[in-house]
Amino acid sequence: MESDRSHRASRRRFLGGVGAAVALLGSGRRAGAATPDPAITELPDWTRYLGEGVASRPYGRPSEFEAHVVRRNVAWLTASPESSVNFTPLHDLDGTITPNGLCFERHHSGVAEVDPAKHRLMVHGLVERPRVFTVADLKRFPGRANRVYFMECAANSGMEWRGAQLNGCQFTHGMVHNVMYTGVPLKAVLEACGLGPNASWLLAEGADAAAMTRSVPLAKALDDCLLAWAMNGEALRPEQGYPLRLVVPGWEGNMWIKWLRRIEVGDRPWHHREETAKYTDLMADGRARRFTFIMDAKSVVTNPSPQAPLVHKGTNLLSGLAWSGRGRVKRVDVTLDGGRNWRHARLDGPVLPLSLTRFYFPFNWNGRELLIQSRVIDETGYVQPTKQALRQVRGTSSIYHNNGIQTWHVHAGGETENVEIS
Amino acid sequence: MESDRSHRASRRRFLGGVGAAVALLGSGRRAGAATPDPAITELPDWTRYLGEGVASRPYGRPSEFEAHVVRRNVAWLTASPESSVNFTPLHDLDGTITPNGLCFERHHSGVAEVDPAKHRLMVHGLVERPRVFTVADLKRFPGRANRVYFMECAANSGMEWRGAQLNGCQFTHGMVHNVMYTGVPLKAVLEACGLGPNASWLLAEGADAAAMTRSVPLAKALDDCLLAWAMNGEALRPEQGYPLRLVVPGWEGNMWIKWLRRIEVGDRPWHHREETAKYTDLMADGRARRFTFIMDAKSVVTNPSPQAPLVHKGTNLLSGLAWSGRGRVKRVDVTLDGGRNWRHARLDGPVLPLSLTRFYFPFNWNGRELLIQSRVIDETGYVQPTKQALRQVRGTSSIYHNNGIQTWHVHAGGETENVEIS
Numbered sequence: 001m002e003s004d005r006s007h008r009a010s011r012r013r014f015l016g017g018v019g020a021a022v023a024l025l026g027s028g029r030r031a032g033a034a035t036p037d038p039a040i041t042e043l044p045d046w047t048r049y050l051g052e053g054v055a056s057r058p059y060g061r062p063s064e065f066e067a068h069v070v071r072r073n074v075a076w077l078t079a080s081p082e083s084s085v086n087f088t089p090l091h092d093l094d095g096t097i098t099p100n101g102l103c104f105e106r107h108h109s110g111v112a113e114v115d116p117a118k119h120r121l122m123v124h125g126l127v128e129r130p131r132v133f134t135v136a137d138l139k140r141f142p143g144r145a146n147r148v149y150f151m152e153c154a155a156n157s158g159m160e161w162r163g164a165q166l167n168g169c170q171f172t173h174g175m176v177h178n179v180m181y182t183g184v185p186l187k188a189v190l191e192a193c194g195l196g197p198n199a200s201w202l203l204a205e206g207a208d209a210a211a212m213t214r215s216v217p218l219a220k221a222l223d224d225c226l227l228a229w230a231m232n233g234e235a236l237r238p239e240q241g242y243p244l245r246l247v248v249p250g251w252e253g254n255m256w257i258k259w260l261r262r263i264e265v266g267d268r269p270w271h272h273r274e275e276t277a278k279y280t281d282l283m284a285d286g287r288a289r290r291f292t293f294i295m296d297a298k299s300v301v302t303n304p305s306p307q308a309p310l311v312h313k314g315t316n317l318l319s320g321l322a323w324s325g326r327g328r329v330k331r332v333d334v335t336l337d338g339g340r341n342w343r344h345a346r347l348d349g350p351v352l353p354l355s356l357t358r359f360y361f362p363f364n365w366n367g368r369e370l371l372i373q374s375r376v377i378d379e380t381g382y383v384q385p386t387k388q389a390l391r392q393v394r395g396t397s398s399i400y401h402n403n404g405i406q407t408w409h410v411h412a413g414g415e416t417e418n419v420e421i422s
Numbered sequence: 423m424e425s426d427r428s429h430r431a432s433r434r435r436f437l438g439g440v441g442a443a444v445a446l447l448g449s450g451r452r453a454g455a456a457t458p459d460p461a462i463t464e465l466p467d468w469t470r471y472l473g474e475g476v477a478s479r480p481y482g483r484p485s486e487f488e489a490h491v492v493r494r495n496v497a498w499l500t501a502s503p504e505s506s507v508n509f510t511p512l513h514d515l516d517g518t519i520t521p522n523g524l525c526f527e528r529h530h531s532g533v534a535e536v537d538p539a540k541h542r543l544m545v546h547g548l549v550e551r552p553r554v555f556t557v558a559d560l561k562r563f564p565g566r567a568n569r570v571y572f573m574e575c576a577a578n579s580g581m582e583w584r585g586a587q588l589n590g591c592q593f594t595h596g597m598v599h600n601v602m603y604t605g606v607p608l609k610a611v612l613e614a615c616g617l618g619p620n621a622s623w624l625l626a627e628g629a630d631a632a633a634m635t636r637s638v639p640l641a642k643a644l645d646d647c648l649l650a651w652a653m654n655g656e657a658l659r660p661e662q663g664y665p666l667r668l669v670v671p672g673w674e675g676n677m678w679i680k681w682l683r684r685i686e687v688g689d690r691p692w693h694h695r696e697e698t699a700k701y702t703d704l705m706a707d708g709r710a711r712r713f714t715f716i717m718d719a720k721s722v723v724t725n726p727s728p729q730a731p732l733v734h735k736g737t738n739l740l741s742g743l744a745w746s747g748r749g750r751v752k753r754v755d756v757t758l759d760g761g762r763n764w765r766h767a768r769l770d771g772p773v774l775p776l777s778l779t780r781f782y783f784p785f786n787w788n789g790r791e792l793l794i795q796s797r798v799i800d801e802t803g804y805v806q807p808t809k810q811a812l813r814q815v816r817g818t819s820s821i822y823h824n825n826g827i828q829t830w831h832v833h834a835g836g837e838t839e840n841v842e843i844s
Binding site: 037039040044046047048049050051052053054055056057058059060061062063064065066069070071072073075080081082084085086092093094095096097098099100101102103105106107109110111112113114115116117118119120122132136139140141142144145146147148179180181182207208209211230232233234235237238239242243259312314315316317319348349350352358360362 | 462466469471472473474476477478483485488493507508514515516517518519520524527528529532533534535536537538539544558562563564566568569602603652656659661734736737741771772784
């Protein structure tokens with residue numbers, strides 16, 4: 001590559017930019033510095049030589065300098081990689097859209113690599129006209145919709161029930177992503193099949209080796225569920241259910257059945273494995289809450305955080321994400337002193353219902369220790385609780401639905417860790 | 423791989439889904455069909471065997487079944503791939519967000535592969551305090567913003583000035599993409615440097631071997647320009663200016679300087695090569711319009727189109743994109759008969775200013791010939807013109823700013839081609 005570049009080095013005249021940079025040295029950001037900054041006095045290779053042409057990457061990929069920005073798994077967390085999870089690098093991202101290559105994965109029997117030409121969706125049970133649809137059939141429905149939704153695993157932050165655990169928001173909160181889905185409202189497909197008089201629940205089933213199945217109340221299906229084939233403009237990624245997934249806005253990710261092949265309409269829930277043995281909330285007294293579908297309001301400071309510590313004394317910008325399964329984010333408060341003083345953060349970018357919302361808070365850091373938290377209030381007035389408040393109701397045996405306030409302890413040197421304060 | 427999968431074939435019990443599918447055969451979509459559909463009677467491999475685990479793809483990629491969804495170049499169009507263009511596959515996408523890997527590329531000396539640690543932005547000229555910024559410096563500004571904007575090359579549809587040319591919306595309209603940018607308002611950075619009393623224009627310069635330079639009116643810079651480091655949540659892609667690009671909402675893409683290294687503030691435009699020899703509009707009388715910055719309202723039907731012809735007789739859903747450099751899309755009209763009858767299309771998804779907007783129009787196809795067009799009206803009342811109307815004013819010597827109405831001729835067999843009608 002380098003030899004290829006060197007023999008076609010640009011012969012263009014050395015233009016004014018760099019010369020001007022040299023002239024500017026006395027007034028640069030390090031005013032009065034004796035040693036010129038080589039970054040502005042030396043012409044870099046990328047200015048001296050032609051770069052790669054347009055034919056080289058039909059499907060693009062990130063810069064090699066961003067190779068650390070990846071989904072990460074925790075090897076000891078699960079018995080096998082086929083029934084496991086990896087996590088979105090929230091601390092390396094900004095805005096509200098999650099790029100498809102970084103959306104966390106959770107699957108129960110590995111990634112089904114489905115041939116879309118052979119894939120079918122069957123709708124049967126308490127319907128007047130049971131039908132089998134191809135993906136192309138679904139794309140001909142007139143009501144196609146594009147909606148940005150967060151998708152959060154019910155187990156996100158689940159390790160935190162018993163106290164501060166993994167050191168990074170990627171691991172404590174990275175089972176959430178936010179993309180624009182394209183699909184057809186499930187309501188339209190159900191109406192095409194004709195709902196029977198006693199229809200009140202659905203069973204959705206995936207085509208993967210786990211045949212993931214969940215019961216979904218019909219009212220939710222008719223409200224805002226989508227049968228989606230695209231995310232952020234392109235086809236679903238295989239690990240997100242290509243070619244078809246159920247979108248259940250604001251509700252726990254396990255219900256968003258991937259590789260969706262079957263919807264059965266019934267008059268009661270099915271009580272399958274993933275809604276009895278799993279995805280229930282074990283309480284302190286040994287009883288389990290079931291069908292706790294909604295993901296309550298939650299927020300996390302993504303920067304600074306253990307993987308992205310403070311390095312600069314002076315002005316900094318705190319950044320984070322907030323969301324609610326009950327609607328829009330109304331307000332986010334931030335504290336730097338463990339909750340003694342709360343300030344309103346600024347929400348920025350589109351504030352869409354059931355969608356990640358970005359917040360910012362500027363602050364000055366003089367090298368002192370900080371205890372950073374964020375707290376979201378959604379449009380229903382619900383206030384994100386403390387972890388202690390959650391434990392008073394649910395104990396510490398739960399895995400799911402931990403939406404408690406997260407604390408980052410910034411040490412005097414900038415190092416940041418996951419802690420709990422009482 | 424296959425041998426690896428076969429010895430760990432799932433031993434899970436053969437559950438109800440497929441059995442139910444077999445039972446459903448008599449009521450399937452081809453009711454009364456004698457031959458069962460093997461897609462629902464045979465258990466596919468992806469249900470029988472475990473798939474890949476979560477550790478296999480730290481940064482995800484599309485399904486192998488989507489390998490045809492790529493940026494494409496036109497080899498004969500330019501002399502070398504380093505000063506060339508490839509095109510977004512609009513006919514394969516939906517919604518409004520363009521995934522980063524499919525955003526069209528246009529560069530003049532190849533892709534600069536910039537080391538962000540060595541990259542600097544210098545701001546100088548008619549400012550009180552010339553400064554050099556690192557990307558980290560810019561990330562500490564308090565006013566960080568996230569905005570979804572379309573970015574269109576001024577030459578998009580440029581080959582159409584002399585009549586219908588390339589056969590596909592990817593090639594006629596694929597020099598446009600739409601992502602969420604994260605960055606700092608340029609206004610904040612300029613104010614940090616202190617604008618001089620006569621400041622009225624900027625020169626923005628890139629760090630690539632072309633040292634791309636464009637003059638930008640200060641009023642635009644202070645209005646809504648961003649210095650952006652992220653797109654769709656992650657760092658800019660190298661071909662989109664990593665680590666820093668100028669975002670000039672609604673204005674021609676050539677001004678969105680990539681690999682941005684220098685902003686000089688002055689009191690008049692610079693008349694550099696890319697705003698004199700190029701990126702001007704040659705009129706029929708030999709004079710050239712200059713500084714035609716704004717991308718006027720435009721739309722295109724993406725489906726059906728030459729690369730995505732009609733295949734299904736009966737109900738179909740027409741889909742397309744509309745945008746305006748002057749604000750929001752207000753309305754899109756669609757015709758199937760070459761303009762004799764126009765109908766309102768349905769806008770779907772967020773309708774954001776200076777952003778791609780998706781439209782849909784359901785129609786029934788009985789196999790007849792169609793002449794399909796779309797026409798956008800933006801919030802200023804501007805109506806997308808015909809190509810003939812544009813040529814009456816500008817002749818056929820222009821390359822840039824062709825926002826005329828596009829026509830697709832659907833033949834009786836469904837084959838679709840790029841045509842002009844008078």
